[in-house]
Amino acid sequence: MKEIEKEKALTFIEPGPVVLVTSYDGRKNNIMTISWTMAIDFAGHIVITTGPWNHSFETIMRSRECVVCIPNASMIETTVKIGMTSGTNTDKFKTFGLTALPAKYVQAPLIAECLACMECKVVDYVEKYGFIVLHVERVVENEALQDRRMFHAVGDGTFIMDGDKEEYRQLMAAKLPPGL
Amino acid sequence: MKEIEKEKALTFIEPGPVVLVTSYDGRKNNIMTISWTMAIDFAGHIVITTGPWNHSFETIMRSRECVVCIPNASMIETTVKIGMTSGTNTDKFKTFGLTALPAKYVQAPLIAECLACMECKVVDYVEKYGFIVLHVERVVENEALQDRRMFHAVGDGTFIMDGDKEEYRQLMAAKLPPGL
Numbered sequence: 001m002k003e004i005e006k007e008k009a010l011t012f013i014e015p016g017p018v019v020l021v022t023s024y025d026g027r028k029n030n031i032m033t034i035s036w037t038m039a040i041d042f043a044g045h046i047v048i049t050t051g052p053w054n055h056s057f058e059t060i061m062r063s064r065e066c067v068v069c070i071p072n073a074s075m076i077e078t079t080v081k082i083g084m085t086s087g088t089n090t091d092k093f094k095t096f097g098l099t100a101l102p103a104k105y106v107q108a109p110l111i112a113e114c115l116a117c118m119e120c121k122v123v124d125y126v127e128k129y130g131f132i133v134l135h136v137e138r139v140v141e142n143e144a145l146q147d148r149r150m151f152h153a154v155g156d157g158t159f160i161m162d163g164d165k166e167e168y169r170q171l172m173a174a175k176l177p178p179g180l
Numbered sequence: 181m182k183e184i185e186k187e188k189a190l191t192f193i194e195p196g197p198v199v200l201v202t203s204y205d206g207r208k209n210n211i212m213t214i215s216w217t218m219a220i221d222f223a224g225h226i227v228i229t230t231g232p233w234n235h236s237f238e239t240i241m242r243s244r245e246c247v248v249c250i251p252n253a254s255m256i257e258t259t260v261k262i263g264m265t266s267g268t269n270t271d272k273f274k275t276f277g278l279t280a281l282p283a284k285y286v287q288a289p290l291i292a293e294c295l296a297c298m299e300c301k302v303v304d305y306v307e308k309y310g311f312i313v314l315h316v317e318r319v320v321e322n323e324a325l326q327d328r329r330m331f332h333a334v335g336d337g338t339f340i341m342d343g344d345k346e347e348y349r350q351l352m353a354a355k356l357p358p359g360l
Contacts, residue, residue, distance in 0.1 A: 014215055014335035016196010035194055038218035039335065040229050040309055047309075049220050080348045084355065126306060129220055129227075129313065149343065152332070155194035155219065156360040157352045163329065163343025168260045172337045175264065180336040 007179030017150035033083030035153035069114040073149035187359030189316040197330035213263030215333035249294035253329035
């Protein structure tokens with residue numbers, strides 16, 4: 001896992017992939033699967049939508065921090081299973097054979113198997129809608145992973161993997177913020 | 181464009197595609213490109229993040245409605261250009277050769293060339309973050325379009341088209357809401 005520019009956090013959230021969010025409750029690490037996420041500015045803020053129905057929610061609200069990780073396409077089944085398992089009685093890192101690495105600015109762990117992880121602090125909570133507003137403090141990327149494809153939840157039990165890419169940087173030059 | 185179940189709105193937003201949002205200011209139709217979007221519940225609410233820097237913003241806030249359309253992969257360049265053009269002095273339907281079709285519950289138009297369009301009413305605005313909370317009133321799908329691929333903005337001027345799909349409905353059965 002190699003630290004990269006914080007501005008790049010946007011490029012992992014704006015495409016709309018399924019993410020794995022880790023937290024640490026003082027006793028053990030947990031992971032939840034989230035696909036309701038959004039980039040909201042160019043200053044490192046992102047939003048995840050969740051609530052008390054997720055075991056991680058209380059931990060994240062209390063610790064005011066979490067790590068948002070981006071699994072690659074080879075992790076779809078594991079990601080689905082993480083989403084179907086409660087962290088109340090399960091050590092998900094152990095159950096799903098994932099590796100917790102220490103983060104720098106938060107106590108929640110990185111997931112070594114993911115494409116990238118973002119260490120986040122909770123800056124706000126819009127209770128009415130379950131929006132947790134996060135600020136990304138550090139971004140690390142797993143440059144060794146061969147399969148760079150993120151994947152997307154359709155919401156009906158199917159998932160779409162990244163396909164071909166197209167580049168329009170020149171056409172968009174006037175609106176691209178520095179660092180992207 | 182064929183009307184489909186409203187519950188399916190989620191399946192067009194949760195995967196995180198770039199969307200085209202239409203509005204009608206009483207004189208003319210407009211379109212803006214948005215990639216900061218999020219599904220937020222199973223009751224037909226979605227969020228788009230925008231603000232006064234978009235010409236459509238004022239129209240949407242005043243008319244309290246818009247249509248969220250999903251372009252397919254053949255529309256990437258048009259979608260980028262729509263995002264780089266201000267509606268102040270441009271008829272974007274004419275400029276970009278798009279077809280406006282009448283909606284049923286809102287005055288803003290459908291875009292005939294898109295994969296699907298969702299007629300939306302504005303139900304709330306979280307000013308601090310620019311979140312426009314929309315309720316989807318009607319979903320229409322363009323079943324004739326051959327290329328079913330949505331596309332995703334990376335945020336750095338590149339775009340990722342939908343690739344392969346995988347299905348985990350059985351594994352997720354306990355959490356799939358009715359109608360999905």
